[in-house]
Amino acid sequence: MAEMEKSVTQLVEEVEEWKKPSHATQYFAAFSASMSAMAVGAAIGYSSPASAALRYTNSSDENSDAFYLTKGELGWFSGSLSIGALTGCMLAGLCINNIGRKGTMLVSVVPLLIGWILIGLAQNLAMLICGRILCGVCTGISSLVVPTYTTECASKDIRGALGTGFQLFITVGILYAYLFGSVMESWRWLTAVCAVLGLVFLMLAVFLKESPHYLLSKGKEAQARQSMQYFRGKSYDIELEMAELKQSLEESLQVKVKMSDLTKPYILKPLIITMLLMVFQQMAGVNAVIYNIVIIFQDSGNTLSDDMCTIVVGVVQVLATASSTILIDRAGRKVLLSLSACFMSISIFCLGVFFYEKNKDETWAEDTLGWLPLTSLIVFITAFSIGYGPIPWIMMGELFYPNVKEAVGSMATTLNWTFVFIITFTFEPLQDAIYTYGAYWFFGSICAVNFIFCLLCVPETKGKTLQETTAHFGHPPS
Template sequence: MGDIGRSTSELLERNKEPSHLTQYIAAISVITMEQNNWFSSTFNLGALIGGLLGGMCVNTLGRRGTMLASVLPFLGSWMIIAFAQNFAMLVCGRVLAGLCAGVTCIAVPTYIGEFASPDIRGTLGTGFQLMVVVGLEYAYVFGAVMTTWRGMALVCAIPPVIYLFLVFFTKESPTYLLSKGKDKEAKEALQYFRGKHYDVEPEMQLMRKTQEEARQNTVSLSDLKKPYILKPLLISCTLMVFQQLSGVNAVLFNLSLIFEEAGSGLPDDVSSIIVGLVQVVVTAISGILMDKAGRKVLLIISAAAMIVSLVALDVYFYEKFLNEERAVETLSWLPLTCLIIFITAFSIGFGPIPWLMMGELFSLNVRGPASSLATMVNWTMAFLVTLLFQPLQEAIGPYGIYWLFAGFCAISLLFCILVVPETKGKTLQEITRHFGGPVTTEDATKKQEELSRF
């Protein structure tokens, strides 16, 4: 999402408005590198606040209600940017856009996780990340053809309108409706999602039992130490941290350099569009694989492939540092190859899966606040990485930055192998039971029967 701001900030730097326009427009026609860093990173700061707000909203306004409530502020953020009279207004617009994005990143995965059936929940959950990369590609394409950043901001105001139209005609989450005592509406909503001829009564019975258990097991801050809450919370937050420390920003920020090293001669805008298209295609493929290969397997493959590509990039830039002529002559093919492998690996695993699993791991009684905390961790890391990336790269060099992120990917690989559970094909109730969470009497009886067979 932050790369939408990157397209806007690039236009800010090369603004083509006539010099005879009013003084206040001229004053913000070009921003400094430091201002550009803040313009990009404050989106993540706003999303951090939105993560906290979203956790409260999904339990008060509902999942669908929260999504609808975010639309007008989203539109307002782009209007503030489009008609900004100074840099402070630009930053305010970015913070507000980030806040709405943070809210959306809680509401949408939670909503999908609750209405999707177990056999297709992975595919539908990946749709969230797919729409994110489609949005990035949208920004890349229009960023290449727009001549002013004001026009770019207005173009970015179109997707929230489409979002409003699509969400308006959907039903609220059956789980949320049931939690508010709206049994009839919950059943109608579940029937809407399952189809006219599907018998939803057995699923409704299970949902009612889960709701009853959730009411009997309300939690406070001190209850976070309970294993069935703490374990999935730590797993989700750690996946969010590794997503941001995977090196995706290092690669995307150096797109133009990588394409240049490969001798492509493509303009920066075109290279961004190509990479965005790769992300869209691979994320769509990952949606198909998610309920076949499983989350854990794809995370392991993703981390391993990112390690290989980042180490190879480091080898190239280190060789170039030692002997530029020899590196360009013998390894010019390597940067672009590594870029394709890295983007493919990220898009198939660490891009979509942390968001998908956030909607799966938490039991009903802690789903709102736990998802809020995981989202805040993600955006905090995104803010820090975006703000500190350029100074860090200048301090340790291009090859140093790739070694650093390759190390983080190696740690994430071990974490996925040793800690992350497989949630493919499991109901939300089964996942809760896996962590030792509250189970219904019927679940406990089944578990006892299973144990008695051994």
């Protein structure tokens, strides 16, 4: 009898296992696609050590083979990546529905590698900017296609975890650039090290399966089934999921959003909130910090080495981004956004205080407050990574109906990268106009306004259905 009960129990367990999708192929696909994010992160992080090496100072030897950039030229060098990203976002929208998700990812590697070659061989500012723009094109394409592909290939039970991979791998790529930037004297050789990530991504992407969502949308049902079966495992029954996918595609084709629909309260109100979240995300000055963090530590006169401080901040960013995957669903969106804005405001204000005191008495500030720049930036990056880094993108997907998300997503992404360019390009001129401490106090003031906005205007979407969320805005559709 005991043996029979044991056999029955074992049989039940095996049946239950058959009902669960396989995760191995999904993890491989998510990892391979997210290598694009790591390559993008390296392009973002590259700006900091490269800018420090290219920065013109009184000690720079103008007669050497190397060339140097003024403050204004450094702004173009850093900000030009976002110009390419804007172009990449528009190209991605066309490519993902015409050549597929996999095809778009493969194509995105071409401008990335050409961009790195131009930067590595650059003899003037024009070559540097062209290279950065091309790397930015890959950045813009990846920011749309990778999350799309990962979400469409993932099963419901791990979709949330895999969906955070893009942001996490970007921070890993930034840290990668910081680490190698600290041990390599030449910014030219650093381009080769960063370009390697693009080659690794290319080799992995070749073996990826196309998204079942894309294949089905093109009428290739047999191939869509093969793709779905590959991602879910040989023994998993895909019929229910395929039926749901078909229904979803049919509904999206039947209901097309018009520009006039954007004025409806249940769309307009969350649209305004989403756009403001994107603006506040960049107006906090996070990319100005990330693109120039080595220079910030150089100017602070920190007792620790500039490279060590940069690496510490990079490690903190990776750990904080990883922990946000747990905190977002436990603490809630509104709570984390509010705390994020509050601590970003306090920390960036403190950084401004240091530079204000340094402007009055450099020796006293460095001896007495030398710990403040590193501490402030650790708090700033941590607060951003657990709140304002991932949550605006998550809420964009939670506040709108499926037929609206594509239009809103395109608008929000374009606005976001526009402000990335504005902030990174104007960072140096802003410091010249209102001093370094004034620039940080400006960012801190924006974060303070942002904190009030989060408390008063941002709804909590944690644990709410789409109908409950739209009802919050007063006009759910019938």
